Amino acid sequence: MPFAWMLSTSLKKSGAVFQFPPQWIPDPVVWGNYVTAMKVMDFPVLLKNTVLVTSLSMVGAMATSALAAYSFARLRFPGRDLIFIVVLATMMLPGWVTLIPVYIIFRNLRMINTLWPLIIPSFFGGGAFNIFLLRQFFMTLPYELDDAARIDGCSNFRTFWNILLPLCKPALGAIAVFQFVAHWNDFFGPLVYLHSAEKMTLAVGLYRFKGPFSVEWNYLMAATVMVAIAPIVVYFLAQRYFIEGVVMSGMKA
C-alpha cells in the first residue's frame, strides 16, 4: 500500500496532495512532476555516478568473492578452515570501528570527494556474506566435475571459471541483487566521502532534495519513485535465480 500511495502522490497536483479524504487516483495526472524533480535533482549526473559506483562494485565483489569462495570450498591448503572462520568473524565487526582509519587512508590518498572510496573496497574480497553464500553453493556441486576437469588438464582457475562458476548462476544472481541494492541505496558512504553536488549519488541526492522540497510531497515522491525503480527492475531480472540461489545455498551456519 505505501507503494501505491507513493505512486499516486507522485502524480498529483501540489494542491491535491493534502486533500481530505485522500484521493487515490490522481486527477489530473501530472507527469510533469517527474520532469521538475529530474531537473531540480540534477538527475542525469547523479544517475551516472550511481551507475558507475554500483556496476564497478558489483564486478569487483562478485569476482573476488567467487574466487575466494571456490578456494575455500574446493581447494586444500594449510590454514584454510582457520582463515574461513576469520572471514565469518568479520561479519560481526561493526563498520564503525574501521570507519575513521579507512577515512584517513582515503584522505591521505587524496580520494575524498571522488567515487573511489565507494568502489575500491569491493575489489578486496567482496564481503564476508557473499563469500559465505557462494562457498555453501560450491559445496553442493558434485566433486566428480573437478576430477574430470583435472584429468582433462584444466588448471584450477579454468575449472573454476569454465566448469563450476556457470553452475553457480543462482547464487551469483542472488549476490548480484544484494550487491546492486546495497550500493544503489548506500547512504552512509557517499555522505561521508563525497561533498560536491556533481559527485553525489542518487541516495544522498534524494536526501538533499528533501531539503528544499520537504512540503512538496508530489515532487519528492516523484524523485523517490525514480530512485527506487532500478533495484526493483534488477530484482525482477534476477528473480528467476534469486530465491533459488539463497535456498539452494542452504543458509545453514
Next chain:
Amino acid sequence: MSASSREKLDGYLFILPWILGFLFFTIGPMIASFYFSFTDYSLLEPSKWVGLDNYRKLFSADDKFGISLSVTFRYSLASVPLGMVLALTVAMLLNQRVPGMRFYRTAFYLPSLLGGVALTLIWMWIFSPAYGLLNTFLKMIGLEGPLWFQSQVWALPGLIIMSLWGVGGRMIIFLAGLQNIPGHLYEAAEMDGAGAMRRFWHVTVPMLTPTIFFNLVMGIIGSLQTFAQAFIATQGGPNNATLFYGLYLYQNAFQYFEMGYASALAWILFAIILALTLVVIRSSPMWVFYEGTLRK
C-alpha cells in the same frame, strides 16, 4: 610443480584479494582506531596522546553518550524480536504451495529493496502528522494520531514501526531455512498424531534454530548500528529522543571532527556487540539444534 603444491599456491592466490582487504580495511584500521581512541585527533593536527581521557569523559562527563545508548538499546529490544516474529510468520505463509506464490514472495521482499533513503521518505510522508496516510486513517476511525517524528514520545516507536518494513531480507533467509526442512519429518509427526501447533513447536522451530540463530545475531548487530533512518527522518531529535549511537558517533567524527573521541565511541560499541554476540553464541548449544550433531 606437483598438483598438491599447485593447489596450495592457487588456494592462497584466490583468497589474496580478501587477505589484502583484511589487512588494509579491517585489521590495520582496527589497530589504528584503537590507538586513536587514546588520542585527541582533529584531522588537522597530528594526534595527541591523552591516555584514558576519552573513555573517562564518556562515562562521567557526557550525557549524550548515555542517552544514545539508551535510545539504541530500546530500539533494538523492540525491533529485533518484533522483526524476527514478523519475518518468520511471513516466511511460513510464503512457504505454502499455492498458485501465485512467486508474486506474493516478490511483494513481501520488495520493500527491502528500497533501502534507507527512499523507504524513509515514504514513511515520513505516511507519518506526516497533518496529512499523512496513517493519521488520516486514524482520524477516520475517530482517533487523534500523534505527531510521530515531531513528538518526543512517538519518534522512536515510529522508527521501530518503520524498521519492520525492512524484514524482507530476514524473511528470505527464514524461507531458505524452511525449505531445507525435510518433508518426511512433518509426515512422521502427522502420523504420530501431532496437530499444527505441535508440528510447529516440535519440528519447525528445532529444525530452524540455526537460521533463527543467524538472524538473531545479524539482527542485533545491525540494529545496534542503525544510522540512516534516524539521520534522515529525525536528525536525532526531537530533544535527542532518537539520538542513536551511530548518529552520535557520526556527529563526533564528521561534524565536530573529534576523531579520537569518536574512535573511543566505536570501541565501546564494538565491546557491546562482542559481548552480546558471545552471550548468544555461548547460549546456543542449549537451544540451537544442528542436524549433523545427531548423525555424528
